[in-house]
Amino acid sequence: MQNYLxxxxxxxxxxxxxxxxxxxxxxxxxxIFGGGATxxxxxxxxxxxxSRLPQSVTTIVAxxxxxxxxxxxxxxxxxxxxxxxxxxxxxxxxQGASALVIGNTTTLPDGxxxxxxxxxxxxxxxxxxxxxxxxxxxxxxAVAHRIADIIxxxxxxxxxxxxxxxxxxxxxxxxxxxxxxxxxxHNAQSVIEYTEPIISPAWSPDGSKLAYVSFENKKPVxxxxxxxxxxxKAVANFKxxxxxPAWSPDGSKLAxxxxxxxxxxxxxxxADGSGVQRLTQSxxxxxxxxxxxxxxxxxxxSDRGGSxxxxxxxxxxxxxxxxxxxxxxxxxxxxxxxxxxxKSFAYIHRHGGRxxxxxxxxxxxxxxxxxxxxFDESPSFAPNGKMILYATEIGGRGxxxxxxxxxxxxQRLTSQAGDIREPVWGPLLKSQRTSKFIN
Amino acid sequence: xKKILSVLIICLLxxxxxxxxxxxxxxxxxxxxxxxxxxxxxxGMRAGGGGFGMxxxxxxxxxxxxxxxYFDFDNYTIKNEYRDLVLAHARYLRxxxxxxxxxxxxxxxxxxxxxxxxxxQRRADSVKNxxxxxxxxxxxxxxxSLGEExxxxxxxxxxxWTENRRADILYQGEY
Numbered sequence: 001m002q003n004y005l006x007x008x009x010x011x012x013x014x015x016x017x018x019x020x021x022x023x024x025x026x027x028x029x030x031x032i033f034g035g036g037a038t039x040x041x042x043x044x045x046x047x048x049x050x051s052r053l054p055q056s057v058t059t060i061v062a063x064x065x066x067x068x069x070x071x072x073x074x075x076x077x078x079x080x081x082x083x084x085x086x087x088x089x090x091x092x093x094x095q096g097a098s099a100l101v102i103g104n105t106t107t108l109p110d111g112x113x114x115x116x117x118x119x120x121x122x123x124x125x126x127x128x129x130x131x132x133x134x135x136x137x138x139x140x141x142a143v144a145h146r147i148a149d150i151i152x153x154x155x156x157x158x159x160x161x162x163x164x165x166x167x168x169x170x171x172x173x174x175x176x177x178x179x180x181x182x183x184x185x186h187n188a189q190s191v192i193e194y195t196e197p198i199i200s201p202a203w204s205p206d207g208s209k210l211a212y213v214s215f216e217n218k219k220p221v222x223x224x225x226x227x228x229x230x231x232x233k234a235v236a237n238f239k240x241x242x243x244x245p246a247w248s249p250d251g252s253k254l255a256x257x258x259x260x261x262x263x264x265x266x267x268x269x270x271a272d273g274s275g276v277q278r279l280t281q282s283x284x285x286x287x288x289x290x291x292x293x294x295x296x297x298x299x300x301x302s303d304r305g306g307s308x309x310x311x312x313x314x315x316x317x318x319x320x321x322x323x324x325x326x327x328x329x330x331x332x333x334x335x336x337x338x339x340x341x342x343k344s345f346a347y348i349h350r351h352g353g354r355x356x357x358x359x360x361x362x363x364x365x366x367x368x369x370x371x372x373x374x375f376d377e378s379p380s381f382a383p384n385g386k387m388i389l390y391a392t393e394i395g396g397r398g399x400x401x402x403x404x405x406x407x408x409x410x411q412r413l414t415s416q417a418g419d420i421r422e423p424v425w426g427p428l429l430k431s432q433r434t435s436k437f438i439n
Numbered sequence: 440x441k442k443i444l445s446v447l448i449i450c451l452l453x454x455x456x457x458x459x460x461x462x463x464x465x466x467x468x469x470x471x472x473x474x475x476x477x478x479x480x481x482x483g484m485r486a487g488g489g490g491f492g493m494x495x496x497x498x499x500x501x502x503x504x505x506x507x508x509y510f511d512f513d514n515y516t517i518k519n520e521y522r523d524l525v526l527a528h529a530r531y532l533r534x535x536x537x538x539x540x541x542x543x544x545x546x547x548x549x550x551x552x553x554x555x556x557x558x559x560q561r562r563a564d565s566v567k568n569x570x571x572x573x574x575x576x577x578x579x580x581x582x583x584s585l586g587e588e589x590x591x592x593x594x595x596x597x598x599x600w601t602e603n604r605r606a607d608i609l610y611q612g613e614y
Binding site: 197199200215218219220239240241243244257259262263264285287288301308332334335348350355377378396421422 | 581
C-alpha cells in the first residue's frame with residue numbers, strides 16, 4: 001500500500017513537472033453528461049497487433065462514438081476476431097451488440113502502419129463498410145477519427161465530424177495562445193502565442209486559415225493567418241477598433257466591425273484586406289456578424305432597438321437591405337451563429353442573470369434554451385449541425401463544452417491548466433471524405 | 440492672410456503667457472507640428488499651479504496627470520466630476536498640436552466579448568467627442584476599445600467591475 005502511494009506521488013510529481021515544462025500545451029479531457037434514450041449498442045474489438053503501436057486506434061474510435069451520446073459501447077467478449085470469418089455472431093448478439101468493429105494493424109518495413117477495419121452488422125451477419133489506410137505513427141489519431149466518422153455515417157446516416165478541428169484561445173497566466181486541436185481536444189498546437197489578448201477566431205471555409213483579433217498593438221486589429229505556413233497579415237487595421245471577423249461562405253470576403261466612421265459598424269472587406277465597403281448603417285452598435293450558408297444574408301447583434309438583440313439583413317452585391325429583428329424574448333441576446341443548414345441560429349440568451357446557449361429556428365421562431373450553466377459564451381455549430389461548441393465557466397475558469405443541438409447530450413472538454421475561451425468549430429474538409437473501401 | 444489669422448488666434452489662446460512666449464515664427468512652427476514644450480509648461484502652470492519645469496502630463500499635482508474617466512454600468516456619458524479632466528486634456532492637445540493621444544475604452548467582464556468591445560468603444564468615443572468639442576483636433580485623437588480583455592481589477596465583484604468601466608487617455612510614447 002505504502003509502495004503504491006509512493007509510486008502515485010512520484011507519478012503526480014512527474015505529471016506536475018511535465019505540466020510545468022509545457023505551459024501552453026495542456027491536453028483536454030472530455031466528460032459526457034446525459035445521452036439519448038435509444039443508443040446504438042456497438043462492440044469494438046481491439047485491432048490485431050494494436051498493443052504494439054504507440055497509439056491505440058480503437059480506444060479513440062470508442063471515445064469518439066461515446067461522446068456523441070448516440071452509442072452504447074458493448075463490452076468485448078473473451079474472443080477477439082480480426083477477420084469476418086472469425087466472428088461468432090450469436091455470442092455478440094447475446095451481448096446485445098447490433099454492430100461490431102474489427103480490424104488489423106500491420107507495421108510495414110518502412111515503419112508505416114497499415115490499418116484495416118470493418119464494420120459488421122450482427123443481425124444480418126454482413127459487412128456494412130470498411131477501409132484500409134497506410135499511415136505514419138503520428139497519423140494514427142487521424143485514422144482513428146476517420147474510422148469513427150465512417151462508422152457514425154453508416155449507423156446514423158449523418159455526416160461524422162470527428163476528423164474536424166476546433167480552435168480556441170487558451171490563457172495561462174499572462175500568456176494567450178490561439179490553439180488548434182482535434183475535435184476531441186487532443187493534439188493541441190499553438191498557432192500563435194502572445195502576452196496580449198486574442199479573441200474572435202474564425203475559420204476560413206477551406207480550413208486553411210484563421211482570422212482573429214489581436215491586441216498586440218494596444219488596440220484590436222484583425223489578422224488572417226495561414227495554418228501551414230504561419231504567414232499572417234493584418235487585414236483590418238484602420239483608425240479605431242477592428243474586430244469580429246466572419247468569413248463569407250466562398251472565403252473571398254470577410255465581414256468585420258470597424259469604428260473608423262464612428263460607432264461600431266459592419267463592413268465587408270476582401271480576404272486580403274482590400275476593398276472596404278460599409279454594410280450596416282445605424283447610430284447604434286452593430287457587431288458579431290455571421291454569414292448564412294448561401295452567403296445571401298448575415299445575422300448580427302445590434303442595440304438599435306435599445307437593448308442588444310439579433311437582426312438579419314439580406315446582402316445583394318455589397319449592399320445590405322433593411323434589417324429585421326429576430327429575437328424578442330429577454331433584454332440581452334448576443335453572439336448569433338447560423339446553423340450549417342441555414343434553418344436556425346445559435347446565440348447567447350440572458351435570463352435571470354444567467355447567460356445560456358439558445359437556438360431559434362427561422363420558420364417558426366421557436367426558442368429553445370439548451371444549457372443551464374451561468375456564464376456561457378461563443379456558441380459555434382459542428383459542421384454537421386448536431387453539436388454546438390461553447391465556452392462556459394467552472395470555478396472561475398473558462399472551459400469548453402458542447403451540447404447536442406436538441407439539448408439532450410452535454411459534454412465537457414476540460415484542460416488541466418489555464419483558462420479556455422472563444423471556441424470555434426472548424427469546417428468539414430473535402431480531403432477528410434476520401435477513403436479506400438474494402439469489401 | 441490665413442496664416443496671420445491663425446497666428447493671431449494662437450496668440451489670443453495663449454494670452455496669459457507673455458514673458459516666456461517664444462517668437463511668432465516658433466508659434467507658427469508649433470501649429471505645423473514642431474516642438475512645443477513652452478505651451479505645455481504654461482498649461483501646467485495654469486491647470487495645476489505647481490511643478491514649474493516638470494512635464495505637466497506627469498506632474499502629480501497637475502490635472503493632466505489624471506488619465507482615467509469612470510463610467511456607470513451600461514453607460515457611456517461622461518459624469519460631471521470628469522468634465523475638468525477631459526477639458527484640461529483637450530486644451531493641452533489644442534495648444535500642442537503635435538501631441539497625440541490614444542483613448543482606450545474598457546468594460547467589465549459580463550457578457551459577450553465582442554459586444555463589450557463595442558461598449559468600450561462607445562466610452563472611448565464619448566471622451567474623444569468631448570475633446571473635439573473643446574479644441575482637440577481629429578488627427579490628434581484615436582478612440583479604441585479593449586472591451587473586457589484588459590481588466591485593471593481582476594476581482595469578480597462590484598468594486599472590480601466599477602474599476603474596469605473606464606476610459607484611459609494615453610499620450611504618444613506611453614503605449
